[in-house]
Amino acid sequence: MNNKTLVGSTIGTTLDRFINKKQSEFPFATGELSQLLRDIALAGKIINVEINKSGLLDIAGAYGTTNVQGEEQQKLDVIANIRFIRALKNGGQVCAIVSEEDDEIVEINQDSNYVVAMDPLDGSSNIDVNVSIGTIFSIYRRVSPNGSPVSREDVLQKGQKQVAAGYILYGSSTMMVYTTGHGVNGFTYEQSLGEFVLSHPDITCPNDGSIYSVNEGSYFSFEKGVQQYIEYCKEQRYSARYIGSLVSDFHRNMFKGGIYIYPRTDKALNGKLRLVYECNALAFIAEQAGGVATDGEQRIMDLDPLELHQRTQLFIGSKKMVEKAESFL
Numbered sequence: 001m002n003n004k005t006l007v008g009s010t011i012g013t014t015l016d017r018f019i020n021k022k023q024s025e026f027p028f029a030t031g032e033l034s035q036l037l038r039d040i041a042l043a044g045k046i047i048n049v050e051i052n053k054s055g056l057l058d059i060a061g062a063y064g065t066t067n068v069q070g071e072e073q074q075k076l077d078v079i080a081n082i083r084f085i086r087a088l089k090n091g092g093q094v095c096a097i098v099s100e101e102d103d104e105i106v107e108i109n110q111d112s113n114y115v116v117a118m119d120p121l122d123g124s125s126n127i128d129v130n131v132s133i134g135t136i137f138s139i140y141r142r143v144s145p146n147g148s149p150v151s152r153e154d155v156l157q158k159g160q161k162q163v164a165a166g167y168i169l170y171g172s173s174t175m176m177v178y179t180t181g182h183g184v185n186g187f188t189y190e191q192s193l194g195e196f197v198l199s200h201p202d203i204t205c206p207n208d209g210s211i212y213s214v215n216e217g218s219y220f221s222f223e224k225g226v227q228q229y230i231e232y233c234k235e236q237r238y239s240a241r242y243i244g245s246l247v248s249d250f251h252r253n254m255f256k257g258g259i260y261i262y263p264r265t266d267k268a269l270n271g272k273l274r275l276v277y278e279c280n281a282l283a284f285i286a287e288q289a290g291g292v293a294t295d296g297e298q299r300i301m302d303l304d305p306l307e308l309h310q311r312t313q314l315f316i317g318s319k320k321m322v323e324k325a326e327s328f329l
């Protein structure tokens with residue numbers, strides 16, 4: 001890299017400055033979405049602290065309750081949910097939240113214009129064993145008039161209506177990756193500054209790849225087409241990589257080129273992952289990076305959400321790989 005590129009580079013820009021700059025490119029922007037993104041980043045920093053010290057403070061492990069989907073909640077699932085709701089409430093830009101950890105819509109400020117769908121902590125089976133976990137979020141503009149009670153139409157919008165989406169990955173470093181529909185940018189958390197700093201501008205997903213990510217332990221409960229695609233991946237000598245944290249598996253494949261699959265199984269007849277607060281956000285990011293996300297037939301962002309906790313199959317990642325997988329179905 002020569003000096004000229006260094007001077008012109010945006011690398012090193014803080015998230016705050018980046019958000020301000022983007023806002024200034026839209027003269028009619030009110031600043032509400034910018035503030036909301038800052039609130040999410042703040043919540044991410046707080047969760048990051050909690051995760052880092054979870055082993056020391058006895059906040060790893062099961063909480064002793066199950067969520068609406070019958071899954072055992074971890075202490076950190078519950079803590080992350082509380083922290084995010086609090087940050088969004090204090091920020092004042094959100095009228096309602098759909099969360100994996102809450103059975104029903106959480107109504108906050110009736111006078112605010114945005115709805116957030118979130119998985120406060122994704123990959124919670126990895127919490128206790130110091131493996132990467134994440135937070136996933138989608139942001140929508142409400143459809144009901146500001147000031148009125150929030151309706152189900154506000155929170156059950158198709159993914160194509162997202163105005164922004166992203167994730168925070170608590171890995172070997174902590175990163176926030178998001179899109180507002182104008183490309184994808186990644187920010188690494190600089191602990192000593194207490195700031196997210198632009199480290200991965202204009203992220204693009206390779207068109208093709210050689211990594212496949214699927215829980216092969218469930219192989220015998222996959223349908224024939226999925227089994228045949230997995231065999232194809234092996235014949236091609238592709239690398240099998242599966243962390244069991246959707247955010248981390250997706251993140252790796254977006255950078256390196258790969259496909260992540262969570263198909264239906266005999267236990268999870270519609271797949272395991274949740275459309276509203278897991279799949280839509282990652283689908284938006286994948287597409288903005290040049291990748292693809294489908295349920296095996298249809299584009300994820302075209303699916304009609306009928307329930308808050310609706311599940312779907314997910315085939316996501318490099319365009320050519322997803323298309324190849326679909327050709328087996």
Ligand SMILES: O=P(O)(O)OC[C@H]1O[C@](O)(COP(=O)(O)O)[C@@H](O)[C@@H]1O
Nearest residue numbers: 119121122123124125215244245246
């Ligand atoms: O253990 P499995 O069945 O492969 O499931 C792993 C998947 O389940 C999830 O953990 C579900 O997310 P939560 O931890 O938020 O419930 C995904 O992150 C992950 O990809």
Ligand SMILES: [Mg+2]
Nearest residue numbers: 119122123278
């Ligand atoms: Mg999850």
Ligand SMILES: [Mg+2]
Nearest residue numbers: 100119121122
């Ligand atoms: Mg979760």
